[in-house]
């Protein structure tokens with residue numbers, strides 16, 4: 001009651017134009033944390049000045065400052081401008097009191113030339129890129145395990161992790177180096193758990209408003225983009241593989257070329273209709289080679305056919321031409337974006353692995369990785385005109 005009375009009394013005094021203005025008791029700066037990712041970009045912080053009773057003092061004079069001017073500057077209105085990578089306190093002072101917020105500036109260092117075999121990280125090492133020199137890009141977006149406190153849990157969409165796909169992808173890298181004459185694939189990995197980031201979705205569902213997750217999402221796709229541009233420049237054609245793990249009832253590898261189970265249920269003649277290659281992630285390949293689309297997708301020389309040759313049960317393939325009405329992943333955001341659906345010379349596929357016998361133990365992961373590397377090599381030699389010397393370490 002006393003609080004209320006005091007507040008009213010103070011307010012009354014202020015309204016009456018009293019000579020002593022209400023002294024500020026507290027300053028709250030919002031948001032408490034902000035990230036800027038490009039030099040010169042700006043953001044306006046807000047300061048709320050209150051009296052001892054918590055009532056806002058309107059029009060209170062606020063003086064803004066930053067602790068580290070090499071990171072960012074701030075003007076008289078609270079607008080900060082990013083200068084260089086670092087972290088600084090942004091302070092708003094009113095009378096004898098002040099409040100602070102943290103401003104982080106993260107500017108990706110421009111890399112003139114990514115060195116094959118070298119690892120590059122994005123902010124906080126959430127995203128990893130191992131640069132390569134082969135016309136092959138492999139990504140793993142759902143195998144990460146990190147759950148940093150700064151990124152809130154995602155609240156909708158799929159949250160389950162594709163267990164061991166990060167490890168499988170690293171094993172695939174080793175096998176590719178062995179079977180592609182010592183050349184190296186480009187590898188892009190999200191180390192964040194899917195509860196924090198789903199890079200195989202558009203940014204809104206992927207990051208769900210967290211600016212830190214959004215930054216990781218941009219880095220993930222930028223690294224893939226950088227790798228694709230390098231491949232296009234060096235070779236004029238290439239292949240992109242997005243690695244995933246599924247828990248569907250039938251244990252078999254699923255290859256997603258953006259063709260649904262329903263699309264694949266057609267006869268070869270049906271599948272050879274012009275609209276199917278045009279809606280696929282291997283559109284560039286289909287236009288380039290003198291082979292029917294059905295043969296590219298599920299013939300003996302298709303990736304599924306070659307995997308079958310390695311005794312990896314795969315759909316689509318000559319023996320299992322379509323999922324037969326069972327659950328099937330046809331390819332997601334990354335395959336749509338980084339394959340050749342929208343043009344370009346890099347084709348793509350989403351590979352979905354079952355668990356048992358494939359990614360459940362280190363031995364199985366290595367065995368599968370060898371099979372996939374050999375299948376990819378045959379696939380790319382047959383359809384892309386490459387020829388690689390088999391490395392010395394390539395024994396089965």
Ligand SMILES: [Zn+2]
Nearest residue numbers: 142162244245
């Ligand atoms: Zn996945």
